[in-house]
Amino acid sequence: MSNDTVSKPGVTVLASKISKIYVEEISSKVNAIKNIRPNGPLLVGFLANDDPAAEMYASWTKKTSEDMGFRYELRRIDEKDFLEEAIIETNRDRQVDGIMVYYPVFGNAQDQYLQQVVAKEKDVEGMNHVYYQNMYHNIRYLDSENTIKSILPCTPLAIVKILEYLKVYNSLLPQGNRLYGKKCVVVNRSEIVGRPLAALLANDGAIVYSVDVDNVQKFTRGEGLKFKKHHVEDLGGFSADLLKQCCSEADVIVTGVPSESYKFPTEFIKEGAVCINFSSNKNFDESVKSKASLYVPMTGKVTISMLLRNMLRLIENSEKSKNP
Amino acid sequence: MSNDTVSKPGVTVLASKISKIYVEEISSKVNAIKNIRPNGPLLVGFLANDDPAAEMYASWTKKTSEDMGFRYELRRIDEKDFLEEAIIETNRDRQVDGIMVYYPVFGNAQDQYLQQVVAKEKDVEGMNHVYYQNMYHNIRYLDSENTIKSILPCTPLAIVKILEYLKVYNSLLPQGNRLYGKKCVVVNRSEIVGRPLAALLANDGAIVYSVDVDNVQKFTRGEGLKFKKHHVEDLGGFSADLLKQCCSEADVIVTGVPSESYKFPTEFIKEGAVCINFSSNKNFDESVKSKASLYVPMTGKVTISMLLRNMLRLIENSEKSKNP
Incomplete structure (x- = not known):
């Protein structure tokens, strides 16, 4: 082990590498x-x-x-x-x-x-309201006979797949609870990515701090609710102090701030946390590598794999609708 | 005619008065x-x-x-x-x-x-995407057999009904062109009211200047398009000068700015224009009466009549779906 490995133990993982694991699966389905x-x-x-x-x-x-x-x-x-x-x-x-x-x-x-x-x-990105609503309520099918599968919005899904690849999801835990004990911070609460992602992670057992310019919310799995749906609690208006506090125990930090000038404060990152940026701007500066154990600087290529998978499922659905 | 009538010829028309014309129609349908x-x-x-x-x-x-x-x-x-x-x-x-x-x-x-x-x-407000999309494309029915009628979003519809009541719609002109020759300014381009309203007015023959904090757009009926759909042209970033210019010939000014402090500049109003405010804040100050011919300070009560009409149509639709 070199000195460098010890002093900068963090590893940068590229989306291109993660997306490779889907090449075979997707290509063979296209062939089929x-x-x-x-x-x-x-x-x-x-x-x-x-x-x-x-x-x-x-x-x-x-x-x-x-x-x-x-x-x-x-x-x-x-x-x-x-x-x-x-x-x-x-x-x-x-x-x-x-x-x-x-x-x-x-x-x-x-x-x-x-x-x-x-x-x-034909909505390969999974942006139709019905897909989001099904996702929030853990509904897997579009029809009452459970034959036509719902799809997931592709960017939140890509981030889940990245977290699986990075072993943040622990496969020894039961499906649906593989983030049990994990704390995540998601900086972005757009309807497209941030809010659905927070819900997905909470539904898998994590405690999620969802951060936007206005306030900070805590998402947890809402066991007691009538519908299978995450629970949301307001923690208060946004402040650097509150963000720092949420990050102090965070195992995962996901950012998606659409701004060139925004940089996530490296000093808030817990030593060894997993950091993922899905914004097309670099929300972390180079110093992230001195703190993060695993760092994924961009996610677009995994998102593309997910939308191609979604497309195959939509074709399957369309064939099923023709020949039920 | 008193001096006062001559010096302040403008008339304030309350939504409560306009909504009264729907009482009989709606009550008798409920009874039926x-x-x-x-x-x-x-x-x-x-x-x-x-x-x-x-x-x-x-x-x-x-x-x-x-x-x-x-x-x-x-x-x-x-x-x-x-x-x-x-x-x-x-x-x-x-x-x-x-x-x-x-x-x-x-x-x-x-x-x-x-x-x-x-x-x-059950969406009496007409906010479902399908209602908006149908409205933008002048599609009147939900089904291909033309039996189940689409409804219109209730606030834009209320403003159209108010303009009919105020005789801005000229009933001597053919249906669908009754605003021909009219110029309207709509200050608000929300997806809920401002943009659909601009499209509705343009589809009825008006030239509409749609104004928001970012820019000004001109909506006209897009005859040449494949779909029956209005045409939108960007006129440039918002400026008081551009607004003034649009207002200089405007027969109708509709405001919907959700701010207590915002006041539409009275000096921009063309002598004798029709002014309507649908914001719950008063976007015109009292001086509007020195310029406007007809002034409607609030629209909520007409909106309620429209949503009750929508509800009757939804019940009709639901009965038709049960007994086609």
């Missing part, structure tokens, strides 16, 4: 449906902004999809106002199996409207 | 369905905040509903986190015909999630 999709399933991505991060994400999606036997088509929309109609046309196009949109488009609540325009049968 | 709802249809309102405006709106809803033969039940939810489950239970309760929620609950994007939790069959 060659009878119904001889040219490979078709994913359409809509890009209506000039965000370089979205552009990069689009090129990764293309490469990953094509590597695994999918077809990928990027459709650029110059006038944002035309995107809705383009999505509606694609919803109806039988040649297309999956649709994704590179957000932000309008960068405000109108984006939440757009998410619901994508037909849930 | 006594065979299927002997005790009157049941509307449940959920109140999970301590906003005095919401409290007042709730007491108006109760009074108006009961006056017209509905039953109304206000359910107070102390812990916001329990509201979702209360809604889901009420979705399933066959005794309940309509559900409404007094917003804001969380005051952020989570409210948009909640809106989608209300079953569309």
Whole structure:
């Protein structure tokens, strides 16, 4: 063991490495449906902004999809106002199996409207309201006969898969309780990623501190509730002190702050914590490596694997609906 | 004619007066369905905040509903986190015909999630995504056989009805073009009211300047588009000068700024314009009366009539689904 290993014991784990474990599974499934999709399933991505991060994400999606036997088509929309109609046309196009949109488009609540325009049968990102609502309530199927599986929103799902890879999920514990005893901090409470992620982790047994600019909430599994649903408690308005206190025992810190200037305070990180950033901005600076045991600087490539898995499940659902 | 009438020719029109024209229509419809709802249809309102405006709106809803033969039940939810489950239970309760929620609950994007939790069959406010999407595309029915009617979001609908009452809609023009030649300014571009309202007015032939803190957009009917859908053009970032310019020819100014301190600049109002405020804060100060021909200071009571009409339509839909 070198001195360097002892003084900087932390390891950086790249999303590209984690996503590799899904290559075989996904490719072989694509191969198995060659009878119904001889040219490979078709994913359409809509890009209506000039965000370089979205552009990069689009090129990764293309490469990953094509590597695994999918077809990928990027459709650029110059006038944002035309995107809705383009999505509606694609919803109806039988040649297309999956649709994704590179957000932000309008960068405000109108984006939440757009998410619901994508037909849930082609919504590979799992952003339809029905998928979120099922996720919050641990409902696994879309139909009452339990044959059509619900899917999970792909970024929160990717972070769960990353935590499994990093062995934060302990496979010796029973399924559904594998984060028992773990404390997590999630800095972001968007409806897209932060709030669903906090709920997913709480439902797996963790205590989760969900942090946004306004306040801090504590998510736990709500055993006593009528529905299988996490419990949320307000801990108070946001302050650096409160964040520091939540972090003092946190085994996991997940950040998703969409700001170039934001940096998570390294001094708040507990020695040996696992740190994951899902923002397209680097929310941790280099000093994170002096504190974190495992550090995942970006998550996009795992997210792409998850959306390709979702797409395969949607195709399976669509075949089941045709031949019940 | 007194001097006063000449010097201050403007007339204030109260929503209570406008809503009266719906009393007979609604009451007689409630009476006509006594065979299927002997005790009157049941509307449940959920109140999970301590906003005095919401409290007042709730007491108006109760009074108006009961006056017209509905039953109304206000359910107070102390812990916001329990509201979702209360809604889901009420979705399933066959005794309940309509559900409404007094917003804001969380005051952020989570409210948009909640809106989608209300079953569309009981969503008297017309907030389900399918109602908004149908509205934007001028789709009137929920089914392909054109038997189950879609409803309209109740606040934008109320403002349209107010403009009809005020004769801004010209009934000599063909339906669907009765705002032809009119210019409207809408100060608010929320997904709930401002954006749908701008689209509704544009679809009826108006030129609409939609204003929010970020920018100004021009909505017009988009004849050339594949879908029947309004067209949106960005006019640039918000500035007082741009607002002034849009107002200089505006026949109608509608405001909905959720701020106590905000006051629309009276000097921007064209002599004789129609001014309507749908915010629970007074967005116009008293001087509006020196400029406006017709001034509607609040719209809530018309909104309540619209939601009761929506509820009757939902009951009709539900009966049709049972006995097609």
